[in-house]
Amino acid sequence: xxxxxxxxxxxxGVLIKILNDHPNKxxxxxxxxxxxxxxKSSISEDIMIAKNMLExxxxxxxxxxxxxxxxxxxxxxxSKEETKKFxxxxxxxxxxxxxxxxxxxxxxxxxxxxxxxAEMIGKILAxxxxxxxxxxxxxxxxxxxxxxxxxxxxLGVPLVIVRRDNKVTEGSTVSINYVSGSSKRIxxxxxxxxxxxxxxxxxxxxxxxxxxxxxxxxxxLVKEFEGEIAGIGVLIATKEPKEKVVEEYVxxxxxxxxxxxxxxxxxxxxxxxx
Amino acid sequence: xxxxxxxxxxxxGVLIKILNDHPNKxxxxxxxxxxxxxxKSSISEDIMIAKNMLExxxxxxxxxxxxxxxxxxxxxxxSKEETKKFxxxxxxxxxxxxxxxxxxxxxxxxxxxxxxxAEMIGKILAxxxxxxxxxxxxxxxxxxxxxxxxxxxxLGVPLVIVRRDNKVTEGSTVSINYVSGSSKRIxxxxxxxxxxxxxxxxxxxxxxxxxxxxxxxxxxLVKEFEGEIAGIGVLIATKEPKEKVVEEYVxxxxxxxxxxxxxxxxxxxxxxxx
Numbered sequence: 001x002x003x004x005x006x007x008x009x010x011x012x013g014v015l016i017k018i019l020n021d022h023p024n025k026x027x028x029x030x031x032x033x034x035x036x037x038x039x040k041s042s043i044s045e046d047i048m049i050a051k052n053m054l055e056x057x058x059x060x061x062x063x064x065x066x067x068x069x070x071x072x073x074x075x076x077x078x079s080k081e082e083t084k085k086f087x088x089x090x091x092x093x094x095x096x097x098x099x100x101x102x103x104x105x106x107x108x109x110x111x112x113x114x115x116x117x118a119e120m121i122g123k124i125l126a127x128x129x130x131x132x133x134x135x136x137x138x139x140x141x142x143x144x145x146x147x148x149x150x151x152x153x154x155l156g157v158p159l160v161i162v163r164r165d166n167k168v169t170e171g172s173t174v175s176i177n178y179v180s181g182s183s184k185r186i187x188x189x190x191x192x193x194x195x196x197x198x199x200x201x202x203x204x205x206x207x208x209x210x211x212x213x214x215x216x217x218x219x220x221l222v223k224e225f226e227g228e229i230a231g232i233g234v235l236i237a238t239k240e241p242k243e244k245v246v247e248e249y250v251x252x253x254x255x256x257x258x259x260x261x262x263x264x265x266x267x268x269x270x271x272x273x274x
Numbered sequence: 275x276x277x278x279x280x281x282x283x284x285x286x287g288v289l290i291k292i293l294n295d296h297p298n299k300x301x302x303x304x305x306x307x308x309x310x311x312x313x314k315s316s317i318s319e320d321i322m323i324a325k326n327m328l329e330x331x332x333x334x335x336x337x338x339x340x341x342x343x344x345x346x347x348x349x350x351x352x353s354k355e356e357t358k359k360f361x362x363x364x365x366x367x368x369x370x371x372x373x374x375x376x377x378x379x380x381x382x383x384x385x386x387x388x389x390x391x392a393e394m395i396g397k398i399l400a401x402x403x404x405x406x407x408x409x410x411x412x413x414x415x416x417x418x419x420x421x422x423x424x425x426x427x428x429l430g431v432p433l434v435i436v437r438r439d440n441k442v443t444e445g446s447t448v449s450i451n452y453v454s455g456s457s458k459r460i461x462x463x464x465x466x467x468x469x470x471x472x473x474x475x476x477x478x479x480x481x482x483x484x485x486x487x488x489x490x491x492x493x494x495l496v497k498e499f500e501g502e503i504a505g506i507g508v509l510i511a512t513k514e515p516k517e518k519v520v521e522e523y524v525x526x527x528x529x530x531x532x533x534x535x536x537x538x539x540x541x542x543x544x545x546x547x548x
Binding site (some may be wrong): 020105106107110156159192 | 280282287288291297379393415420431442466469
């Protein structure tokens with residue numbers, strides 16, 4: 001039974017539910033007037049109450065956009081306090097010596113594939129680029145996909161996935177050769193010609209950065225589409241090498257050290273985000 | 275400023291926001307009492323109001339769990355009406371002749387990587403298995419990951435991703451040989467030994483099923499972990515071959531026919547879901 005008159009208690013609940021389910025998407029006031037059977041002035045007041053309350057409890061930001069194309073939208077920005085708590089908790093979990101894998105790697109898929117963690121990582125990364133007018137989030141298969149998906153969701157933009165192989169389901173593709181930082185081998189990445197529109201602003205999201213070769217490859221790939229890199233965000237970057245092959249990036253965590261003999265991993269949050 | 279006394283209008287908004295952000299996760303009433311500075315009786319009433327309103331507007335279900343381990347949780351179940359509307363819309367988009375790729379494939383990554391679509395597909399798939407006490411959602415890289423992620427989010431369980439190659443970052447793995455339905459070639463899939471706990475109930479989610487070889491491979495893999503398959507859900511299954519190598523599965527859409535010469539694709543929603 002839509003369109004029946006709703007009380008304020010009900011209206012605010014529905015308003016928050018719908019805005020929360022569609023981050024960064026603009027809804028007109030009329031949309032809520034019709035759905036909730038209320039006048040524009042009442043909906044405006046509802047929005048103010050919802051806005052103040054969410055900000056007060058650090059649950060994100062409701063923005064009103066004036067003008068003909070105006071309306072209201074929700075941005076799931078994460079406060080510094082919450083970012084700190086979450087990143088410290090993730091560091092604690094990742095530093096567990098049981099996670100050390102022969103060859104000097106850390107087992108972390110259980111953490112980054114957990115929808116709750118992926119959502120929080122996606123929201124924290126999106127928060128860093130919220131004002132950059134991003135058109136797409138780009139990632140390279142496979143491990144970065146869950147956090148990139150959640151980042152794209154937070155920004156309300158499509159996700160695009162670069163492939164390691166030329167897949168027939170992608171149609172005709174553009175390919176780039178790149179040097180993977182860790183293996184030093186020349187590899188190829190592929191992206192469907194249809195995946196990006198010309199001149200798009202792209203945010204790269206990935207789970208891990210060592211020398212930055214993969215991110216550099218994705219940067220070159222975006223240039224082939226005459227696109228612009230609006231930012232690079234990763235979950236963990238290694239402290240060494242200090243100079244990456246990409247110039248600017250934001251990493252939520254730094255892998256400081258890994259002592260394979262004693263199985264000691266040392267990871268810390270990026271201090272500039274706290 | 276947490277813990278200050280909140281009015282009902284505010285309380286219901288926050289309640290819905292928090293439940294909505296954590297599908298299928300039980301929150302105690304005490305949690306909300308403390309967060310919102312209200313008595314248990316008031317929070318119980320808030321929950322009833324929120325529950326009735328969400329159900330009235332087809333926005334999902336709030337469940338209260340009695341007893342010592344009790345509390346309240348939110349299930350983002352999608353109504354038949356909304357399922358129908360969404361699936362019909364997706365069919366319409368997928369039937370666009372521009373999507374035909376040489377070799378008899380359909381370009382659909384723009385649709386299934388869109389966070390809004392992936393979320394809706396994930397919620398509709400989760401709705402089919404909501405009472406199956408799922409422990410994990412399992413998918414095979416790459417194209418199914420976004421919808422599997424959103425399915426796992428809706429069920430409040432971890433996502434597990436099976437790999438096509440043996441990756442060093444996964445630690446020691448279990449591998450299974452399987453026959454891919456489309457290529458008829460023997461391939462191998464790998465899953466980290468740490469990825470699944472023994473005896474888990476697993477829901478397989480994937481984007482596409484032809485003969486079902488990949489799903490069968492994942493089923494065998496789960497058996498190696500002494501796990502149980504609670505269900506298989508896919509976005510699109512081909513009408514032919516009618517007999518798949520897996521016994522039971524739920525497909526949201528059926529690919530009825532593809533006329534490559536005239537570039538005509540015919541897809542329809544699964545009638546039993548509407």
